[in-house]
Amino acid sequence: MERIVVRGGRPLQGEVRVSGAKNAALPVLAATLLVEDTCVLYDIPPLDDVETMTRLLQELGAHVDVAEGGALTVAAAGQLACEAPYDLVRRMRASILVLGPLLARNGRARAALPGGCAIGQRPIDLHLKGFAALGAEVNVSGGQVEVAARGRLRGASIYLDIPSVGATENIMMAAVLAEGTTTIENAAEEPEIVDLANFLNTLGADVRGAGTRVIQIHGVRELRGGTYTVIPDRIEAGTFMLAPLIAGGTVTVVGVVPEHVKSLTAKLREMGAEVVIDGDVITVSAAGRPRAVDVKTLPYPGFPTDLQAPMMAALATAEGTATVTETVFENRFMHVPELRRMGARIQIQGQTAIVTGVERLQGAPVTATDLRSGAALILAGLGAEGVTEVSGVHHIDRGYVTIEEKLRGLGADVARLTDQEDPVAVTLLSR
Ligand code: UD1
Numbered sequence: 001m002e003r004i005v006v007r008g009g010r011p012l013q014g015e016v017r018v019s020g021a022k023n024a025a026l027p028v029l030a031a032t033l034l035v036e037d038t039c040v041l042y043d044i045p046p047l048d049d050v051e052t053m054t055r056l057l058q059e060l061g062a063h064v065d066v067a068e069g070g071a072l073t074v075a076a077a078g079q080l081a082c083e084a085p086y087d088l089v090r091r092m093r094a095s096i097l098v099l100g101p102l103l104a105r106n107g108r109a110r111a112a113l114p115g116g117c118a119i120g121q122r123p124i125d126l127h128l129k130g131f132a133a134l135g136a137e138v139n140v141s142g143g144q145v146e147v148a149a150r151g152r153l154r155g156a157s158i159y160l161d162i163p164s165v166g167a168t169e170n171i172m173m174a175a176v177l178a179e180g181t182t183t184i185e186n187a188a189e190e191p192e193i194v195d196l197a198n199f200l201n202t203l204g205a206d207v208r209g210a211g212t213r214v215i216q217i218h219g220v221r222e223l224r225g226g227t228y229t230v231i232p233d234r235i236e237a238g239t240f241m242l243a244p245l246i247a248g249g250t251v252t253v254v255g256v257v258p259e260h261v262k263s264l265t266a267k268l269r270e271m272g273a274e275v276v277i278d279g280d281v282i283t284v285s286a287a288g289r290p291r292a293v294d295v296k297t298l299p300y301p302g303f304p305t306d307l308q309a310p311m312m313a314a315l316a317t318a319e320g321t322a323t324v325t326e327t328v329f330e331n332r333f334m335h336v337p338e339l340r341r342m343g344a345r346i347q348i349q350g351q352t353a354i355v356t357g358v359e360r361l362q363g364a365p366v367t368a369t370d371l372r373s374g375a376a377l378i379l380a381g382l383g384a385e386g387v388t389e390v391s392g393v394h395h396i397d398r399g400y401v402t403i404e405e406k407l408r409g410l411g412a413d414v415a416r417l418t419d420q421e422d423p424v425a426v427t428l429l430s431r
Contacts, residue, residue: 003416026053026097061081100127244284291319292318308326341365377390
């Protein structure tokens with residue numbers, strides 16, 4: 001079992017380039033199923049989740065290749081299969097994003113139900129309600145969901161009870177080939193939604209209003225292939241922006257859309273960091289302990305739930321007491337017991353964690369239980385005294401491209417160890 005080992009206490013200094021956004025790449029890859037022609041995609045990050053989506057596309061009958069310049073080409077010509085198997089859906093919930101495009105293209109689609117998940121129940125009722133509104137028949141039985149259309153889907157007005165990112169994406173993809181106009185109200189406004197809409201429009205779709213609460217999709221008869229570059233990963237960018245508040249020093253994050261990380265930038269300044277924005281480059285400098293601030297996760301443009309755990313790692317050594325309220329997922333505090341193992345003082349009261357900053361955390365063996373909690377533990381290790389050994393690395397590899405290499409480029413003392421290597425005896429690569 002691999003582990004990431006961090007020896008804390010080195011201030012950071014340097015530049016890090018952000019990879020393409022995982023959460024933009026996954027729906028864009030799913031959307032390639034809508035067309036027979038080839039799609040050429042740039043900045044698709046080499047991550048385990050992307051690999052899972054690629055395998056799924058291949059199982060459905062698409063050809064996926066790596067072209068020159070690192071582009072990924074997807075050609076989903078001919079008859080496609082219509083089932084997303086349990087093995088892949090279980091590995092990655094975002095596999096259900098193929099339902100919308102398959103329904104639009106094939107007239108039917110089947111997937112294993114994603115079931116429970118480490119960060120909450122995460123049902124897909126809103127996705128299914130959307131498909132039903134478009135005229136599909138929805139059947140759930142035996143751990144499977146099947147959606148089938150009689151003829152072409154019909155545009156409809158759909159109100160989402162919660163501005164779900166996945167449901168907005170799935171419904172958008174189903175509606176682009178429907179007859180007539182679909183309106184999604186209370187739609188998610190995340191940058192990844194805008195990116196998907198831009199990609200769909202590149203293919204010849206007519207999607208308007210993405211990035212606002214109301215999205216209108218005028219159905220078209222046919223889509224064609226296209227070339228597209230996905231947006232930079234705002235969550236990866238945010239993770240690196242938080243690092244100097246924990247380890248001290250100056251980190252320059254290159255290739256970020258500053259607008260996408262506004263809620264974090266505001267918090268970092270409140271915490272006492274200096275944040276300088278210059279085009280697509282953000283430089284964050286910090287020294288000493290940050291000031292405690294209260295944080296509440298919300299749908300975009302609010303503070304992202306995916307940065308809640310990394311932010312908590314920074315608040316663990318802040319001066320004063322902070323509250324961190326999670327409103328998006330009901331069970332997203334699994335990093336708290338692990339941070340406590342490192343000496344953090346955190347109490348959970350319902351949806352809120354009360355974080356009383358301590359002078360310094362202590363390195364300890366800890367376990368990542370999901371993607372973002374893993375990133376939080378690595379960050380915490382950067383500022384801790386001694387060695388932090390993070391296991392559960394496969395969670396981190398789902399969403400961060402070579403995080404340890406990128407951190408080493410900033411001067412951090414971080415290494416990835418295989419099972420045999422002893423973290424204490426090993427000479428960390430940067431020494
Ligand atoms: C996406 C992101 C994930 C991020 C989340 C919220 C991807 C691949 N993943 O996940 O990183 O943390 O947005 O920003 O893009 N819900 C329902 N019924 C539904 C769908 C959702 O009740 O049919 C609830 C969920 O349980 C959750 C909330 O809505 O409490 C938000 O979930 P949603 O926005 O759908 O998240 P995902 O698309 O799964």
